[in-house]
Amino acid sequence: MSENRLVHNIEVEHLNMFYDDFQALYDISFLLEAGKVTALIGPSGCGKSTFIKTLNRMNDLIPNTRVEGCVRYGGCDIYQNYDVIELRKKLGMVFQKPNPFPMSITDNISYGPKVHGERNKDVLAATVERCLKEVNLWGEVKDRLAKSALSLSGGQQQRLCIARTLATNPEVLLMDEPTSALDPLSTSRIEDLISSLRGHYSIIIVTHNMQQAGRISDTTAFFLNGVLEEVGPTKELFVTPKKQKTEEYITGRFG
Numbered sequence: 001m002s003e004n005r006l007v008h009n010i011e012v013e014h015l016n017m018f019y020d021d022f023q024a025l026y027d028i029s030f031l032l033e034a035g036k037v038t039a040l041i042g043p044s045g046c047g048k049s050t051f052i053k054t055l056n057r058m059n060d061l062i063p064n065t066r067v068e069g070c071v072r073y074g075g076c077d078i079y080q081n082y083d084v085i086e087l088r089k090k091l092g093m094v095f096q097k098p099n100p101f102p103m104s105i106t107d108n109i110s111y112g113p114k115v116h117g118e119r120n121k122d123v124l125a126a127t128v129e130r131c132l133k134e135v136n137l138w139g140e141v142k143d144r145l146a147k148s149a150l151s152l153s154g155g156q157q158q159r160l161c162i163a164r165t166l167a168t169n170p171e172v173l174l175m176d177e178p179t180s181a182l183d184p185l186s187t188s189r190i191e192d193l194i195s196s197l198r199g200h201y202s203i204i205i206v207t208h209n210m211q212q213a214g215r216i217s218d219t220t221a222f223f224l225n226g227v228l229e230e231v232g233p234t235k236e237l238f239v240t241p242k243k244q245k246t247e248e249y250i251t252g253r254f255g
Helices: 048-054 084-090 105-115 121-134 154-166 184-197 210-216 234-239 244-250
Strands: 010-019 022-032 037-041 065-073 091-094 172-176 202-206 219-224 227-233
Touching: 010 048, 022 048, 022 227, 037 048, 037 210, 048 172, 048 202, 084 091, 091 154, 105 121, 105 154, 121 154, 154 172, 154 184, 184 202, 184 210, 210 234, 219 234, 219 244, 227 234, 227 244, 234 244
Parallel strands: 037 202, 037 219, 091 172, 172 202
Antiparallel strands: 010 022, 010 065, 219 227
């Protein structure tokens, strides 16, 4: 793991999110703890993915969006005079479907450091090896680093995309349903990977799979219709939820 990484809490206060006149998130206040795995659960269209994209301002890329409230990282409001490029370097994003670049395995991982100015070939090679080892992929690909990343299996591609994110030394990993397109074995490997990264990074994961949330997360947040209905330690929320809507969702009565 990279050394000397500063990891901070993410503090969300009275967050509202709008697409034109449609309100997608309602008055969300939420402390996402540093070094923990936080799972976001809830039915489709409940605001989970919208919320996770507010944390590194990915929603800025969608026209006519508007955010009210405050999101603080390292004590700074990310929506007030915060460098978006630096923000997205610190809070890296892993998407639902693997999206490797159509280039070699090495070039996929070294791409980010090169964009940020790294030109030393030894440093880049060390970064490639370190990141592939962090995602438990080095042993599988070390003899074909010059091959296209598109030649990898779906599960390998997703681990490569996580390695690519780690190459810029992020502090937070935002994962939007990273296993929904994968088979059970690949899903298990990603879950093992998330568990191994716990403590070294803050991890926020959107998942439709409540069993997955129960296996890998420290904290679970339940969203419904753009509202944060309930948040708490995962074991407590699944065993003794405080709200009836939470209990109905986790017992399969809707969603």
